[in-house]
């Protein structure tokens with residue numbers, strides 16, 4: 001399986017700049033589980049300690065901020 | 071004999087169909103034709119590029135090698151101008167005739183122009199392609215004042231671009247609220263305040279009567295039906311889409327404000343399928359025909375169409391779409407069909423938190439969430455299950471909504 005374990009508080013972080021080689025997706029392009037993950041993270045709720053399958057390290061998610069996946 | 075599949079349009083619907091076709095039919099001939107000069111890119115993210123926040127590179131999704139690796143023939147800069155369903159052929163702008171066994175029409179739409187004087191002046195932008203985004207960015211980086219027209223989901227993107235580029239913008243709306251068909255004024259006011267916070271002033275009871283231009287034909291102002299004049303260096307217009315269905319004229323492919331397809335994405339003519347924004351599809355959840363313009367829905371329709379092109383009626387489109395706005399400090403999400411229904415329930419929780427559900431025959435058919443998106447999955451599930459919940463509005467509007475708090479469904 002391609003899931004990776006990520007410590008909760010470090011799994012996503014806000015960034016201002018995006019590297020041109022980053023894989024960037026808008027919130028609407030994520031799976032339902034990845035959307036739930038982002039929503040939970042953004043509202044300081046408990047986040048599962050396994051990343052959803054369609055998120056991988058160094059991805060950037062466009063939500064109310066740009067979120068970098070650790 | 072090798073089947074030949076032709077897809078017109080390399081947006082997300084056409085491209086996801088190509089991917090699925092290759093998976094389902096390893097030996098088939100697959101051709102994707104697009105009149106754009108670039109392969110599939112991330113249409114949703116071009117607004118972030120126009121804001122000046124995202125570089126160009128991450129917006130591309132497929133480069134040409136993606137097609138090579140899958141043995142898919144990609145024709146860029148090729149406009150399909152005619153279709154002959156009896157002969158199973160289509161004709162390109164260069165008069166090349168291409169045969170197909172099965173055809174997917176995934177041609178999306180083109181933004182509607184305002185039917186007013188000077189609506190095609192220099193500096194008046196519509197917003198659909200990456201090229202549009204490049205031009206908007208250029209105007210936004212060099213101008214100081216803008217006018218935005220179109221009180222819907224694309225208009226607000228133009229407003230957000232203005233805000234991000236420090237443009238002083240007037241957002242002209244005909245009614246008394248942004249997206250008034252999906253939100254009450256109370257809910258819309260949250261969005262109006264967010265616009266004001268980024269320097270975009272909503273102007274209600276307005277619109278455009280005509281544009282004024284300078285001697286070079288460049289827009290200088292919008293004049294609304296009240297005679298009020300709004301100076302601008304550029305204008306952004308997003309009042310709707312005209313579906314790209316010219317090629318279907320003269321064929322018997324049924325259209326009704328969109329290409330009519332069943333839940334298998336099959337049109338009324340054998341061997342012609344359609345997917346994406348331009349469809350009017352049979353929505354198995356609503357039990358009636360519906361329309362939707364969103365990335366997720368177009369992608370899923372492309373996948374479903376491809377499966378059925380290979381194995382007819384093997385897959386059904388059953389989908390609750392959603393579309394979010396992420397420009398402000400709080401998120402906004404609409405799902406399903408928030409503008410229809412025979413009943414509704416709404417609640418405002420705070421200055422940045424609001425919910426509205428549209429109901430039909432007691433079932434959720436769509437909704438809008440502002441601020442807290444946590445309940446979206448539960449609402450979507452109830453919609454997909456077609457559960458009758460209209461008599462439990464208070465539970466539905468609980469701040470921490472838990473579907474387990476709903477009374478069990480009565481057997482009919």
Ligand SMILES: Cc1cc2nc3c(=O)[nH]c(=O)nc-3n(C[C@H](O)[C@H](O)[C@H](O)COP(=O)(O)OP(=O)(O)OC[C@H]3O[C@@H](n4cnc5c(N)ncnc54)[C@H](O)[C@@H]3O)c2cc1C
Nearest residue numbers: 079081082083104105150177178198346347363364365368
């Ligand atoms: C600025 C913007 C922001 C958006 N934001 C969001 C969002 O946040 N969330 C969301 O879910 N959705 C969003 N959308 C909507 C989403 O992008 C569309 O619903 C989706 O891209 C539609 O895909 P499609 O494949 O049906 O059509 P399209 O992407 O329009 O693709 C159709 C393709 O067919 C080509 N074509 C047309 N006619 C011909 C012809 N005769 N011959 C050859 N080629 C032809 C066109 O040039 C085009 O490349 C946004 C759209 C825009 C423009």
